[in-house]
Amino acid sequence: MAASVTLNDVAKAAGVSIASASRAINGLDNVTEEVRERVLAAAGKLKYVPHGAARALAMSRTNTIGVILPDIYGEFFSEIIRGIDVGARASGLHILVSGSHGDVKEAVKAARAMAGRVDGLLVMAPYADADDLSGKLPFNLPLVMMGGVGGQADLPSLVVDNHSGALEAVRHLCEQGCRRIAHIAGPESNLEAQDRLRGYLDGLKEAGLSPQVLPGDFTDGAGYAAVQTLLAQEQMPDGLFAANDMMALGATLGLREAGVSIPDDIAIIGFDDIPVTRYASPPISTLRAGVFDIGRRSLELLSALIERGSAEASASAASLIVRPELVVRASSRRR
Known part of the structure; x- marks a missing residue:
């Protein structure tokens, strides 16, 4: 059509x-x-979808890829950028990176500023509905979405199955004997955080357990603050699922300072498997989403679209779904 x-x-x-x-x-x-x-x-x-020949006349190749991320601070985004950069170098491409600060309007401004300067766009906007975003981005550029919810707006994307990963996290904690499992959630506006929360709630329902959700924002400070709330309760949870690894790290620090034994008193699991989780004390269990590979594979997908010659390729490209892998370390291993 x-x-x-x-x-x-x-x-x-x-x-x-x-x-x-x-x-x-x-x-x-x-x-x-x-x-x-x-x-x-x-x-x-x-x-x-603009005609490929018209686009070729209007724009020459720059061998540069535009990358728009919600933030460029922290180990998660460092790994994403590193993966994109490795993929770009292998394809003889350069990258131009901009942060949108978690704002749809900023993401759109960045995309428009890059139009004419890049051959394609990699966009991570987990706070935006892809149907809404697609109506504002440049239509003359091949585009790949990273993260968010796959299969929207007919845009090619590489997304993590956050729901199944969160469900796996809860099932693991239950297998370790946990019966009071709390969750430190991500930002309410973040689509990936919403899917992880949904997986957590479905996991507790499956196990016949009651939920306890604490607010978070994906920072280590939020994890630390959530633990202070838990410590003030009469009864602490015996399991804790943080919606990302940075909050799990902050929670671990707060619990250790309070003299709470991990995993004996409370088992902890995060999400993403950023490198620092392996060196925490104790090492943190997590769901490995392959952050570096998400960046690299997204770049490879976009590079293939560009080589096909036009933005028309984007309209027919399918989403790639990454199913997270459970990585069990000392923070949750009781058995």
Whole structure:
């Protein structure tokens, strides 16, 4: 259906001239923001894909990939960037990295700023619905989504099965004899955190246990703060699933300072398997999502789309789902 939609159709739907529609879709500056929003919204609704030949005339290869991440601080994002960089060097490409600070508007601004400077985009926006985001990004660039929820907006993506990973974490804690399992959640607006919370709740329901959810923001400080809340309770949980490894690290520090034995008093498991978890005291159990490989494989997927010659390839590319692997270490091993 997308192949039959023309730029003229998009212009009519947006109520603008073909020239204005072209400028908006190609990320040019000489168009008002209001017109750009209307054009991109119309293009998204119609599933418009620019013709590959037209794109080739409008843009020459830069051998550079744009990377937009919600943040560039911390070991998780360092590993993502390292994986992308390794994949880029193997393909003879360079990368241009920008942080969106967890803001959809900032991600869109960064993408538009990169239009004309890069051959394709890798976007990680776990706080944004892909259907909404796809209507605002440049349509003349091959695009791969990293993280979030797969299969949305017909965009190629590489996503982690966060629900099944969280379910596996709860089942593991139950197998270790835990019956009061608390969860330090990620940000409420984060789609991946939502899936991990859903997996946790499904796991407790499966085991016939009651949930206890503490707020978090994926930082070690949030994990530390959550533990202070738990320590003030009459009865501590005997199992703790943190929605990411950084919060698990912060929780471990808080428990050790309070003299709580890990895993005898409370077993802990995180999510992601960032390298530092192996060297914590005790080493932290986790769900290995292959953060480095997510970056590398996403770059390889995007590189293949670019070699196919146009953004049209993006519309037909399927999502790749990564199922996390349980990694049991001393923080949760009781048996």
